[in-house]
Structures are given as structure tokens and as C-alpha cells.
Amino acid sequence: MRKNPPKTLEWIGGVDGSLRLIDQTLLPLECRLIDCRSVEDVFEAIRALRVRGAPAIGVAAAYGVVIGLQSETSSGRGAFDRRLDAVCERLAASRPTAVNLFGALERMRRTAAAEPSLPPREMLARLLTEALAIEREDREMCAAIGRHGAELLKDGQGVLTHCNAGGLATAGDGTALSVIFAAAAQGKRLQVYADETRPLLQGARLTTWELIQRDVPVTLICDSMAGWVMKEGRVQSVITGADRIAANGDTANKIGTYSVSLLARAHRIPFYVAAPSSTFDLSLADGSGIPIEQRSPEEITRGLGRQTAPDRVETYNPAFDVTPAALIDAIVTERGLIQPVNSETVRAMLQPS
Amino acid sequence: MRKNPPKTLEWIGGVDGSLRLIDQTLLPLECRLIDCRSVEDVFEAIRALRVRGAPAIGVAAAYGVVIGLQSETSSGRGAFDRRLDAVCERLAASRPTAVNLFGALERMRRTAAAEPSLPPREMLARLLTEALAIEREDREMCAAIGRHGAELLKDGQGVLTHCNAGGLATAGDGTALSVIFAAAAQGKRLQVYADETRPLLQGARLTTWELIQRDVPVTLICDSMAGWVMKEGRVQSVITGADRIAANGDTANKIGTYSVSLLARAHRIPFYVAAPSSTFDLSLADGSGIPIEQRSPEEITRGLGRQTAPDRVETYNPAFDVTPAALIDAIVTERGLIQPVNSETVRAMLQPS
Numbered sequence: 007m008r009k010n011p012p013k014t015l016e017w018i019g020g021v022d023g024s025l026r027l028i029d030q031t032l033l034p035l036e037c038r039l040i041d042c043r044s045v046e047d048v049f050e051a052i053r054a055l056r057v058r059g060a061p062a063i064g065v066a067a068a069y070g071v072v073i074g075l076q077s078e079t080s081s082g083r084g085a086f087d088r089r090l091d092a093v094c095e096r097l098a099a100s101r102p103t104a105v106n107l108f109g110a111l112e113r114m115r116r117t118a119a120a121e122p123s124l125p126p127r128e129m130l131a132r133l134l135t136e137a138l139a140i141e142r143e144d145r146e147m148c149a150a151i152g153r154h155g156a157e158l159l160k161d162g163q164g165v166l167t168h169c170n171a172g173g174l175a176t177a178g179d180g181t182a183l184s185v186i187f188a189a190a191a192q193g194k195r196l197q198v199y200a201d202e203t204r205p206l207l208q209g210a211r212l213t214t215w216e217l218i219q220r221d222v223p224v225t226l227i228c229d230s231m232a233g234w235v236m237k238e239g240r241v242q243s244v245i246t247g248a249d250r251i252a253a254n255g256d257t258a259n260k261i262g263t264y265s266v267s268l269l270a271r272a273h274r275i276p277f278y279v280a281a282p283s284s285t286f287d288l289s290l291a292d293g294s295g296i297p298i299e300q301r302s303p304e305e306i307t308r309g310l311g312r313q314t315a316p317d318r319v320e321t322y323n324p325a326f327d328v329t330p331a332a333l334i335d336a337i338v339t340e341r342g343l344i345q346p347v348n349s350e351t352v353r354a355m356l357q358p359s
Numbered sequence: 360m361r362k363n364p365p366k367t368l369e370w371i372g373g374v375d376g377s378l379r380l381i382d383q384t385l386l387p388l389e390c391r392l393i394d395c396r397s398v399e400d401v402f403e404a405i406r407a408l409r410v411r412g413a414p415a416i417g418v419a420a421a422y423g424v425v426i427g428l429q430s431e432t433s434s435g436r437g438a439f440d441r442r443l444d445a446v447c448e449r450l451a452a453s454r455p456t457a458v459n460l461f462g463a464l465e466r467m468r469r470t471a472a473a474e475p476s477l478p479p480r481e482m483l484a485r486l487l488t489e490a491l492a493i494e495r496e497d498r499e500m501c502a503a504i505g506r507h508g509a510e511l512l513k514d515g516q517g518v519l520t521h522c523n524a525g526g527l528a529t530a531g532d533g534t535a536l537s538v539i540f541a542a543a544a545q546g547k548r549l550q551v552y553a554d555e556t557r558p559l560l561q562g563a564r565l566t567t568w569e570l571i572q573r574d575v576p577v578t579l580i581c582d583s584m585a586g587w588v589m590k591e592g593r594v595q596s597v598i599t600g601a602d603r604i605a606a607n608g609d610t611a612n613k614i615g616t617y618s619v620s621l622l623a624r625a626h627r628i629p630f631y632v633a634a635p636s637s638t639f640d641l642s643l644a645d646g647s648g649i650p651i652e653q654r655s656p657e658e659i660t661r662g663l664g665r666q667t668a669p670d671r672v673e674t675y676n677p678a679f680d681v682t683p684a685a686l687i688d689a690i691v692t693e694r695g696l697i698q699p700v701n702s703e704t705v706r707a708m709l710q711p712s
Binding site: 034035168199201202203204205207210211214215218223224225226227228229230231232233234235237261262264265268269272306307311312313314315316318319320321322323324327 | 558564576666
């Protein structure tokens with residue numbers, strides 16, 4: 007076990023500092039840290055999935071706002087606030103599905119709006135404090151999700167996960183993987199099956215890497231094998247993260263999650279989602295309103311180091327799919343378990359405490 | 360459309376000739392022909408999937424028997440027959456799941472056993488005639504499967520297929536793809552969705568290549584997207600090939616087929632298998648007796664040109680899974696449709712005509 011693994015993302019310095027993050031596109035072969043010093047650096051890092059995972063994207067975007075305003079402190083609040091709007095608009099365009107992104111940007115806007123007469127330099131410091139708070143709350147959220155979810159996993163179980171909902175997807179221990187880490191810390195022996203998660207292989211590259219670092223047994227499989235390992239009796243629970251959850255519990259997550267949920271149901275295996283309350287978008291009654299990001303054909307045809315399909319081939323590459331609430335046995339949030347999953351139980355858990 | 364595409368495999372010359380085949384591991388970037396001049400050449404070509412697909416493996420193995428006996432014609436029949444046994448034993452060890460392989464080898468053995476007093480040189484010529492007959496029958500089989508199956512596909516349908524059951528898997532037009540080609544030749548407009556089929560990407564590399572060559576519209580997706588394209592209403596039929604079919608219709612095919620069959624059932628989409636009668640193994644009452652070939656971890660962790668998982672990761676890599684007959688709406692054989700699929704309908708179709 008690596009004693010001091012680098013942090014998924016971290017603010018370096020004071021108000022004029024920068025955002026340091028692991029370039030996750032290079033994992034697991036190289037753990038390279040990059041420093042984002044401009045809004046475009048942050049935009050590109052999110053867009054290219056150097057930082058990914060709904061909660062981590064939110065934290066990165068909050069720091070991106072601070073970075074974008076560092077050069078805007080010599081004029082008055084008018085120019086500062088206009089620049090804030092432009093920066094938020096730019097960062098919001100980086101990934102369309104993760105609602106945490108919009109939540110973090112909105113929180114930064116509200117922070118500025120609450121103190122309209124604060125001079126730019128002090129306002130910048132206040133925004134950094136808010137971004138640091140978003141990161142700290144994200145860590146606390148991960149720990150709470152682990153605590154609430156650990157009871158779902160039993161000693162000796164095989165647990166299948168899809169994509170990466172680990173520490174690399176958050177500022178803390180992750181969402182789905184936090185549940186696994188917490189259960190393992192209680193002494194439960196788990197065998198994780200990690201879907202490699204085509205096209206970008208977050209499961210092969212990131213989930214296995216995190217689990218190996220934490221000494222949790224993990225077996226890598228191709229996405230096409232999930233049904234068969236269930237049929238063979240190797241899996242007793244499935245748990246994934248989420249990118250956006252509608253008011254009725256319908257859940258957008260990495261493409262392939264919907265298939266896994268159907269396969270789990272066919273084998274009577276419980277299917278769990280782990281996500282913070284910031285992942286819920288109560289403005290959407292159900293999953294039909296969640297925009298699905300379409301990504302480039304090259305992720306399929308050249309995403310793995312060499313061309314794997316003919317030059318002229320058509321592709322279809324949705325980044326996410328939507329799993330209906332009816333296929334989800336429980337949603338683990340930092341506030342507790344939503345179980346069963348429907349509009350009433352979601353509303354009850356999310357109402358202001 | 361390419362006018363004279365190279366043949367999947369072809370015998371070159373007379374009794375002292377060789378087996379020429381497309382090295383399918385290089386497709387679609389390169390269509391290189393290789394000549395097999397020894398049993399080890401044929402064994403390696405089958406083992407490394409340079410030639411693959413249950414029917415094509417059978418044809419290649421039959422020619423491999425001829426090649427293995429070319430140097431054994433100067434002694435008597437005793438030495439010739441012992442060499443025949445050794446060659447068959449070696450070739451049978453190349454892939455454990457495809458029953459056509461064992462069927463073709465058994466047919467070559469029977470041909471020799473039927474004429475125990477024929478001198479080696481004449482026996483060799485007789486065996487080449489038999490291998491050529493196996494190849495010719497394979498072509499006729501493909502055409503008949505296309506004729507029988509075309510009625511299952513309707514004008515305007517989206518048709519999903521997994522792996523490659525095309526001309527590259529046979530000496531002719533394929534099995535599942537023969538059905539698609541025959542329906543397209545009838546003027547039906549089809550939109551094929553090809554699962555890329557990890558780990559070895561036969562769908563991305565081979566199925567798209569064949570369909571593009573024949574001007575049939577094809578869209579490449581990752582295996583994890585199959586459920587979602589069904590949910591979106593893009594697919595009205597699923598058709599795959601088979602590597603071995605038990606007496607009750609349980610079907611071993613490329614890993615992932617079982618998942619696709621479950622996903623199709625969940626969306627009330629018919630799931631069809633296309634396979635010649637030589638794919639049935641009536642000695643097995645059901646699919647539980649079909650041996651599942653386990654392949655190397657590197658196919659998952661390094662199968663795509665670069666390493667995609669940590670060094671120490673455990674993997675599980677079954678090459679096949681078994682789809683229960685209850686999930687198969689029809690099996691298309693060269694003799695006609697088996698529909699519904701059960702022990703009685705399988706027996707009725709396969710009984711000697």
C-alpha cells in the first residue's frame with residue numbers, strides 16, 4: 007500500500023495560487039501532476055477528463071473560478087462580477103451532464119452576490135475560502151457515504167462496480183468506492199469485480215489502481231463479462247456512482263450502468279448507487295430530461311493507442327445512460343440511505359435539515 | 360464496395376499445396392494473406408485467432424490435416440495413419456470450445472478409416488478432396504442460412520450483432536451476417552449496430568469491415584452501450600453466431616452474448632442465433648457441459664496496443680459464455696428455423712434427413 011498517494015486535486019498557495027491535479031488520462035502507467043493556472047487550463051482538464059467524476063469536477067470548477075478572477079482585482083467590482091459571469095459560463099460548458107459542476111459554480115456566484123460591496127481583492131479571498139469549503143465538504147461527504155453504505159455489503163461478497171466512483175472522482179475517498187473502503191475497514195472480506203468501462207477504461211485504469219493501492223482484492227473484467235460473472239454466482243452486490251439524479255431517483259451515470267442494472271435485476275442481485283445530495287437535480291421530475299453528452303468517435307475507434315476500426319465507420323458514443331429508479335435498490339447519500347427509491351423517499355431525504 | 364475481396368481462407372495448389380488465409384489479427388488496418396505450410400502454422404493461426412469463427416476453424420483444421428500428412432507418404436499406411444492421429448490431436452488442442460473443429464477432424468479421420476488399404480499418396484489426395492468438400496459445403500451452408508433467416512429481419516429494422524459471425528468466420532458469407540446480407544439483398548433497409556466485442560474487438564475490426572465492404576449501414580458501439588441503444592428504440596432484432604450448441608439449444612458464443620440476450624429479453628426484442636448443424640453437439644444435454652476456454656490476461660490489459668491496467672491487476676477472461684435456450688427466440692440453421700428452441704425442436708431439425 008502506497009503511504010502518501012498524491013491527492014486527486016489540491017489548491018497550492020494562497021489567493022494567487024493554482025490548482026494541482028493528477029492527470030488521470032495517464033493513469034495507471036504514470037501518476038503525473040499538472041498545475042492549472044488559467045481558466046482554459048481548468049476547462050481543458052475537465053473536458054479531456056484529466057479530472058473527472060461528478061464531485062471532483064465540481065471542486066475543480068470552484069477553484070477554476072478563483073483562478074479566473076486572479077487577474078481581475080485591479081478594477082472595480084463591476085468588472086470583477088462581469089468576469090465572474092464569463093468564467094462561470096465558460097466552465098459550465100466543459101461537461102453537460104454532471105450537475106455538481108453547475109452546483110459548484112452557482113455556489114461561487116451566490117458567494118459573490120452576497121457581498122456586492124466587498125472590494126475585488128477581498129472578494130477573491132472570500133471565493134477561495136468558499137472553494138476550499140466545497141473541497142472540505144466533499145471529503146466529509148465521502149466519509150459519510152462510506153459510513154452509511156457499508157452496511158449494504160456483507161462479509162465474503164463479490165461486489166461489481168462500473169466506471170470509477172473512487173477517490174479519483176472526488177476530493178475524498180469516493181462514493182461507490184468509499185462504501186467498499188468503509189466495509190473493508192470493518193473487516194469484511196470483499197472481492198471487487200471492476201468493469202473496464204469502455205470507451206475510456208476508467209474501471210481498468212483508475213478503479214483497479216485505487217483498489218490495489220488500498221489492498222482491496224479486485225478482478226478486472228471486460229464490460230461484456232458482467233452478466234456472465236453474475237450468472238456464475240461471483241457477484242452479490244453492484245454499486246456505482248452517479249452523474250445526475252432526477253427527483254424520482256432516475257440516475258444518469260457512465261454508459262453501461264443501465265445494462266449492468268438490468269443484468270443485476272435479472273440475477274436478483276441488489277443494485278446500489280452512491281452519490282452526494284449535490285448530485286440530485288430536483289428540477290427534473292425524471293431521467294428523461296437529463297442531457298446526455300455525446301463524445302467523439304475517436305474515443306471508440308482510436309481510444310486505446312491504436313486504431314481498432316475501419317476508417318469510414320460510423321459510431322454512436324453517448325457518455326452516459328439513465329438507469330430508471332425502479333432498477334435501483336438503494337441510493338447511498340451522505341445523509342443516509344434512500345430505500346426504496348422514488349419521488350417521496352428522495353424528497354424526504356433531501357429536504358433541508 | 361470492393362469487387363474482389365480476398366477469401367477468408369483458400370487452398371492453393373494440389374495435394375502438395377498450402378492453406379492461404381487472411382491474418383484477421385491485422386484487420387481492418389491491413390488485409391495481409393499468410394500461407395500455412397505446416398501443422399504448427401495452422402495450429403498457431405487458429406490459436407492466435409488469425410483465422411477464427413467456428414465454421415472457418417473447422418475448414419482450416421481439415422486443410423491442416425492434409426498439410427500435416429504431405430511429408431508422410433513415402434512409408435506405409437501404418438506410419439501415415441499414426442501421423443494422422445498425431446496431427447488431429449495437435450489441431451484439436453488449438454481451441455477447446457468450437458465443436459466444428461472436432462467435427463472436421465473426425466470427418467477427416469473417418470475418410471481415412473474408410474479406405475484402410477489405399478496407399479498414402481492416394482489417401483492424401485482423397486483427404487484433400489474431403490477438405491475441399493468441407494469448404495464447399497460450408498459455403499452452401501452459409502447461403503442456406505441466409506435464405507432461411509432473411510424472413511426474420513424486416514425492412515427498416517435496427518439489427519444488433521455481437522462479435523463476428525460473417526464471411527470472415529466461415530468459408531462463405533457467414534452465419535449471422537449471411538442472414539443480414541440476404542435480407543439486404545431482398546431490398547430491406549437495415550441499420551446494423553455492431554458491438555465492438557472486447558477483448559479482441561472482432562466486432563469493431565471485422566464485422567464493421569465486412570458490412571462496409573458490402574454497403575450495409577453499420578454503426579459501431581461499445582459493448583456497454585447495447586442496453587442503451589435498445590432502450591432508445593434503435594434495435595428491433597438481435598442476431599449472433601454460435602460456437603457450440605447443446606441438444607436443448609443452450610448456446611455457447613463469444614463472451615457478452617449472454618448479456619446481450621438478457622438485455623434483448625428485457626426490451627422484448629427477439630434474439631436469434633445463426634449456426635450450421637455442425638455447431639450442435641448432441642452429446643451434451645444442456646449448456647452446463649460446454650467447456651469454456653479461458654484466455655490470457657494480456658488480452659484485457661494489453662490487447663489494444665498499449666497497457667490499459669496496472670501491472671499487478673488480476674483479470675478474469677472467459678472467451679465464451681452460454682446463453683440458455685429460453686432466451687433464444689429462434690436458431691437459424693442451413694436446414695431451416697428452429698423455433699421455439701428446445702430439445703424436441705432441435706432433435707426434429709437435426710435428425711438425419
